[in-house]
Amino acid sequence: MTSNEDVIMATSPRVLTQNPLKKIWMPCKNGLPDQHISQRRVCMTNCPTLIVTVGLPARGKTYISKKLTRYLNWIGVPTKEFNVGQYRRECVKIYKSFEFFNPSNEEGLKIRRQCALTALNDVRQYLSVEGGQVAVFDATNTTRERRGTITRFADQNGFKVFFVESVCEDPDVIAENIVQVKLGSPDYIDCNTEEAMEDFMKRIKCYENSYQPLDEILDRDLSYIKIMDVGRRYLVNRVLDHIQSRIVYYLMNIHITPRAIYLCRHGESDLNVKGRIGGDSGLSSRGKEFAKCLGKFIQGQNITDLKVWTSQMKRTIQTAEAIAVPYEQWKALNEIDAGVCEEMMYEEIQGHFPLEFALRDQDKYRYRYPKGESYEDLVQRLEPVIMELERQENVLVICHQAVMRCLLAYFLDKSAEELPYLKCPLHTVLKLTPVAYGCKVESVCLNVEAVNTHRDKPDNVDPSRMPEEALLTVPAHQ
Amino acid sequence: MRDHLLAVRSEKAPCQTTIAEAIMSSREVGPSNSASPRELTQNPLKKIWMPLPCKNGLPEKHISQRKVCMTNCPTLIVTVGLPARGKTYISKKLTRYLNWIGVPTREFNVGQYRRECVKIYKSFEFFRPDNEEGLKIRQQCASAALNDVRQYLADEGGQVAVFDATNTTRERRQTITAFAEQNGFKVFFVESVCEDPVVIAENIVQVKLGSPDYMNCNTEEAMEDFKKRIECYENSYETLDEVWDRHLSYIKIIDVGRRYLVNQVQDHIQSRIVYYLMNIHITPRSIYLCRHGESDLNVKGCIGGDSGLSPRGREFAKYLGKFIESQDISDLKVWTSQMKRTIQTAEAVSVPYEQWKALNEIDAGVCEEMMYEEIQQHYPLEFALRDQDKYRYRYPKGESYEDLVQRLEPVIMELERQENVLVICHQAVMRCLLAYFLDKTAEELPYLKCPLHTVLKLTPVAYGCKVESIFLNVDAVNTHRDRPENVNIHRTTEDALQTVPAHL
Numbered sequence: 001m002t003s004n005e006d007v008i009m010a011t012s013p014r015v016l017t018q019n020p021l022k023k024i025w026m027p028c029k030n031g032l033p034d035q036h037i038s039q040r041r042v043c044m045t046n047c048p049t050l051i052v053t054v055g056l057p058a059r060g061k062t063y064i065s066k067k068l069t070r071y072l073n074w075i076g077v078p079t080k081e082f083n084v085g086q087y088r089r090e091c092v093k094i095y096k097s098f099e100f101f102n103p104s105n106e107e108g109l110k111i112r113r114q115c116a117l118t119a120l121n122d123v124r125q126y127l128s129v130e131g132g133q134v135a136v137f138d139a140t141n142t143t144r145e146r147r148g149t150i151t152r153f154a155d156q157n158g159f160k161v162f163f164v165e166s167v168c169e170d171p172d173v174i175a176e177n178i179v180q181v182k183l184g185s186p187d188y189i190d191c192n193t194e195e196a197m198e199d200f201m202k203r204i205k206c207y208e209n210s211y212q213p214l215d216e217i218l219d220r221d222l223s224y225i226k227i228m229d230v231g232r233r234y235l236v237n238r239v240l241d242h243i244q245s246r247i248v249y250y251l252m253n254i255h256i257t258p259r260a261i262y263l264c265r266h267g268e269s270d271l272n273v274k275g276r277i278g279g280d281s282g283l284s285s286r287g288k289e290f291a292k293c294l295g296k297f298i299q300g301q302n303i304t305d306l307k308v309w310t311s312q313m314k315r316t317i318q319t320a321e322a323i324a325v326p327y328e329q330w331k332a333l334n335e336i337d338a339g340v341c342e343e344m345m346y347e348e349i350q351g352h353f354p355l356e357f358a359l360r361d362q363d364k365y366r367y368r369y370p371k372g373e374s375y376e377d378l379v380q381r382l383e384p385v386i387m388e389l390e391r392q393e394n395v396l397v398i399c400h401q402a403v404m405r406c407l408l409a410y411f412l413d414k415s416a417e418e419l420p421y422l423k424c425p426l427h428t429v430l431k432l433t434p435v436a437y438g439c440k441v442e443s444v445c446l447n448v449e450a451v452n453t454h455r456d457k458p459d460n461v462d463p464s465r466m467p468e469e470a471l472l473t474v475p476a477h478q
Numbered sequence: 479m480r481d482h483l484l485a486v487r488s489e490k491a492p493c494q495t496t497i498a499e500a501i502m503s504s505r506e507v508g509p510s511n512s513a514s515p516r517e518l519t520q521n522p523l524k525k526i527w528m529p530l531p532c533k534n535g536l537p538e539k540h541i542s543q544r545k546v547c548m549t550n551c552p553t554l555i556v557t558v559g560l561p562a563r564g565k566t567y568i569s570k571k572l573t574r575y576l577n578w579i580g581v582p583t584r585e586f587n588v589g590q591y592r593r594e595c596v597k598i599y600k601s602f603e604f605f606r607p608d609n610e611e612g613l614k615i616r617q618q619c620a621s622a623a624l625n626d627v628r629q630y631l632a633d634e635g636g637q638v639a640v641f642d643a644t645n646t647t648r649e650r651r652q653t654i655t656a657f658a659e660q661n662g663f664k665v666f667f668v669e670s671v672c673e674d675p676v677v678i679a680e681n682i683v684q685v686k687l688g689s690p691d692y693m694n695c696n697t698e699e700a701m702e703d704f705k706k707r708i709e710c711y712e713n714s715y716e717t718l719d720e721v722w723d724r725h726l727s728y729i730k731i732i733d734v735g736r737r738y739l740v741n742q743v744q745d746h747i748q749s750r751i752v753y754y755l756m757n758i759h760i761t762p763r764s765i766y767l768c769r770h771g772e773s774d775l776n777v778k779g780c781i782g783g784d785s786g787l788s789p790r791g792r793e794f795a796k797y798l799g800k801f802i803e804s805q806d807i808s809d810l811k812v813w814t815s816q817m818k819r820t821i822q823t824a825e826a827v828s829v830p831y832e833q834w835k836a837l838n839e840i841d842a843g844v845c846e847e848m849m850y851e852e853i854q855q856h857y858p859l860e861f862a863l864r865d866q867d868k869y870r871y872r873y874p875k876g877e878s879y880e881d882l883v884q885r886l887e888p889v890i891m892e893l894e895r896q897e898n899v900l901v902i903c904h905q906a907v908m909r910c911l912l913a914y915f916l917d918k919t920a921e922e923l924p925y926l927k928c929p930l931h932t933v934l935k936l937t938p939v940a941y942g943c944k945v946e947s948i949f950l951n952v953d954a955v956n957t958h959r960d961r962p963e964n965v966n967i968h969r970t971t972e973d974a975l976q977t978v979p980a981h982l
Binding site: 014016018023024025027220232233234235236237238239242245248249252253282312313314317318321329331342371377380388391 | 516518520525526527529724736737738739740741742743746749752753756757786816817818821822825833835846875881884892895
C-alpha cells in the first residue's frame with residue numbers, strides 16, 4: 001500500500017464522479033472527489049530517485065543528463081538536473097586554468113566540495129519539498145568516497161539512487177565532445193581553440209589518477225548502468241523499479257550519430273479548408289501541390305537512407321505517396337481523437353458543447369474530449385515513436401497538428417503548458433538537427449498557400465463567456 | 479509506455495492470409511511516379527489505406543526494396559549456458575512474447591532433437607566429452623535443428639528463430655555464426671550465467687525431474703545424474719568474453735537478472751528483446767484476471783460504452799472483495815481501466831488501485847453501444863468481415879484486436895515486472911492478456927472464453943502457466959459470441975445472428 005492512500009474499509013462502495021476536464025472517474029464524498037486518485041502515472045513508486053552521473057570529463061555526462069531530463073519530463077515525470085560545474089562557475093566567477101582541478105589544490109578541492117553540497121541541498125529541496133520525482137546529479141563523481149557521500153545523503157532523505165557511468169577511451173569521440181561543448185563553455189570564453197583544448201586535456205588528467213570506476217565486486221550492491229564506448233556495450237546492475245527500467249531502456253536506445261529529423265504535417269486537407277477538426281479526409285488541391293513540393297524538397301536535401309513515417313490516416317499517406325520513397329504507417333501517429341467533436345468546426349463545438357470548449361481552453365494539455373483523447377494521452381501514445389526516432393537516423397515524419405506539437409515539444413524541451421500552443425502550420429517542414437546539448441531547428445515553408453489551423457488561447461476561458469469571446473481566436477476558413 | 483509501431487505489410491492478395499505483421503517489417507511501398515501520385519483505397523478489413531493501381535483488382539504487391547538488410551533480415555537468437563541455467567525457460571518465454579506482439583517466432587530445442595534421435599536416455603555418460611558416439615549424435619542434432627531453422631526463416635516466413643542449446647564452446651558458436659552469415663540471418667546471443675546452487679537446484683526440481691529423460695527415475699537418482707551432466711559441460715565452457723567476443727551481439731544475464739551485460743545491439747528487435755529480458759523475473763507470484771461486474775449495457779446486449787454496474791454486477795464486486803481478502807495476497811496491486819465499470823468493481827475490493835487507459839475496452843467506433851442485431855442491421859458487411867477475421871478486423875473509427883495487443887504491450891511489460899497483481903478489465907482486453915499468458919494464437923485469441931463474474935488465477939509453473947478458474951457465483955449474462963458458421967457477406971440476417979447470446 002502506498003503511503004498517501006488510505007485503505008478503504010467501506011461497507012458500501014463509494015459513488016463515482018467523472019472529472020469534467022480529464023474525464024477520469026473518481027470516487028467522491030459529499031459531491032467532492034475523495035482521496036488522491038490513483039491514475040496510472042509513469043512513476044509508481046513514491047520514492048524520489050536520484051540519478052548520479054559518473055565519469056571523467058568529456059564523457060557525455062551532461063549530454064546524457066540533459067537528454068534524460070528532457071525525456072522524463074516529456075513523459076510526465078517531473079525531473080530536474082543539477083550540474084555541479086554550474087555551481088562552481090557561480091562560485092568562482094572567473095575560470096583561470098586547469099590548475100583549479102589539480103588534486104593537490106586544497107582551495108580548489110574545498111570549493112568543489114562546497115559546490116557539490118550546495119547542489120545536493122538543492123536536490124533535497126526539489127525532491128522533498130517541490131514535488132520533484134527525479135533529480136539528476138551531474139558531476140564527475142569519480143571517487144568511491146564521493147559516491148559514498150551521495151549515497152548516504154540519499155539514504156537519509158529516502159531517495160533511491162541510480163548511477164549512470166560513462167566510460168570511453170576513444171580519442172576521436174573525446175576530441176569531438178570537447179569541440180562540441182567545451183570550447184564554447186563560459187570557462188573558455190577568452191581562449192582560442194588550441195589553448196582551450198590543451199587546458200581541457202590537462203583538466204581531464206587531473207581526474208584520471210583518482211578515478212575509481214564502478215566496480216563489479218566492490219559496487220555490486222549499487223544500482224547502475226555503465227555505458228561503454230558511447231553505447232557499444234552496457235553493464236546494468238540491480239535495476240530496482242519501473243522508472244530505472246525505463247531509464248535503462250532509454251539510455252540504451254540513444255546514440256550520437258549525426259542525423260536530421262524532418263517533421264511536417266500532411267498537406268492541406270478538405271476538412272482543413274472547411275475549418276473542421278479530425279476526420280479522415282483527403283488532400284485538397286493545394287495539399288496535393290504541397291505533397292509534390294515536399295517530394296522535390298526531400299530530393300533536394302539528398303538525404304542518405306531516409307525513413308519516412310506516416311500515420312494511418314489518408315491525408316498523411318497521400319502526402320507520402322508523392323515522395324517516391326517507401327514509407328511506414330504508424331497508428332500511433334494518428335491525430336488526436338476528438339471523440340464526440342470529430343469533424344466539427346470550432347463554432348459547432350461552441351454551439352453544442354460550450355462547457356467542454358471552455359474547459360479545453362482552461363487546460364488544453366490535460367483536457368480530454370468526451371470519448372476522445374487529451375494531449376497528455378497523445379504523449380503516452382507517442383512514446384514508442386520517440387523511442388524509435390532515437391534509434392533511427394534520418395527520418396521524415398508526416399503527421400498531424402497535435403501530434404507534431406507533441407513531438408516538437410520533446411525535441412525542443414517545451415513544457416506541458418507550451419506544448420498545445422506550439423506553432424505547426426501546414427505546408428511547413430521543420431528540420432531538427434542535434435547540436436551540442438540541444439536541437440537546431442530550421443523551418444522551411446514550402447510556399448504553397450494553406451489555411452491557418454492554429455487557434456490561440458482566448459482571453460476569456462470562463463464557461464460563462466459569450467460565444468464571441470470563445471470564438472475570438474478561431475482562424476478563418478470557408 | 480508504448481503503443482508500438484504497427485508496421486503494415488502490404489497484403490499480397492486479399493484472398494491470401496496476411497503474413498503475420500512483424501513489428502519491424504516495413505510496409506514496403508515501392509516508389510510512385512511523383513508526377514501522378516497513386517490513388518488510395520481503404521482495405522475493408524483493417525481500414526488501412528493502400529495505394530492503387532491494382533493488378534486484376536488486387537492491391538499492388540509487396541515490393542522488395544534495395545534497403546540495407548536491417549528490417550527484413552531474420553534474426554537467429556542463440557542461447558548459451560550450462561544446463562539448468564534457464565535457457566529453455568527464456569527461449570519459450572521470449573518466443574511467446576514475440577509471437578504475441580506479432581513477430582513470427584519459433585524455438586528449436588536441440589535437446590528435443592536429441593530425444594527424437596536417441597529414443598531412450600540412459601545416463602549422463604551420453605554427455606561425457608570423451609563419448610565419441612554421443613558427440614557425433616549431438617553434432618548431428620544441432621545440424622538438423624539448424625536446418626529446420628533455415629527452413630523456418632528462409633522459406634516459411636519466420637522472422638525470429640530461437641536456437642536453444644548449451645552452445646557453450648566458442649567453436650560451436652562459430653559454426654552457428656557461419657551458418658547465419660551464409661543465410662543472411664542476424665545473430666543475437668542470450669547467455670545465462672548463474673552459480674547460485676539454490677537457484678540451480680530449484681530449476682532442476684521444476685523442469686528437469688519431470689523431463690522425459692528421467693521418467694523412470696526417482697528424485698535422488700535424477701538429481702544426481704543431472705548434476706553429473708552439468709559437470710560434463712563445465713570444463714569446456716567458454717563464456718562469452720568481453721574481448722574475444724566483442725564483435726558479437728549479445729546479452730549476458732547474470733544471477734537471474736541481478737546483472738546484465740549488453741553488447742552491440744544492432745536493431746529494433748534486439749533492443750526490444752533486451753528490454754523484455756531485463757524485465758522478467760522468476761519470483762513466484764500470481765496474476766488474477768477478471769472483468770468488471772455485469773454492467774447495464776451488458777444486460778441490454780449492447781457492446782462498448784461506459785455504463786455502470788447492474789445490481790448483479792455490484793454483487794459480484796462485493797464477492798470479489800471477499801475473495802481477494804480470503805486469498806491473503808501479500809502486496810497485491812490492483813489495476814483497472816479508466817472506464818466506470820471496472821473502477822466501480824475495484825472500489826469494492828478495499829485496496830488502492832491504479833487506472834490504466836491502456837486497459838480500456840476495445841473501441842468499437844461507429845458500433846459503440848449497439849447490440850449485435852443493430853450492427854447486423856446497419857453494417858452487415860462489417861459484421862461479416864469481423865466474423866471472417868476477428869483478430870485483424872478493425873471497427874470503422876475504432877480498433878482491432880491487433881491494435882489492442884499493441885496498446886496492451888506496456889501492460890504486459892509491467893505485469894512481468896510486478897509480482898501479485900489483480901487486473902480488472904474487459905472482455906476483449908482480457909482475451910488479449912490471457913492469450914499472452916497461455917500462448918494462444920491470433921486465431922484463437924478473439925474466441926477465448928472470458929465470462930463475467932469469473933476470476934482467472936494464473937501462476938507461473940515450469941515453462942508455462944497454471945490457470946485456476948473461480949466463478950464467484952453471481953449470475954450474469956453471457957457476452958460470448960462464437961464464430962457463426964456462415965461468414966459470407968451475403969449471408970442472411972438469421973445466419974449472422976445465430977450465435978448472439980441472449981439478452982434483455
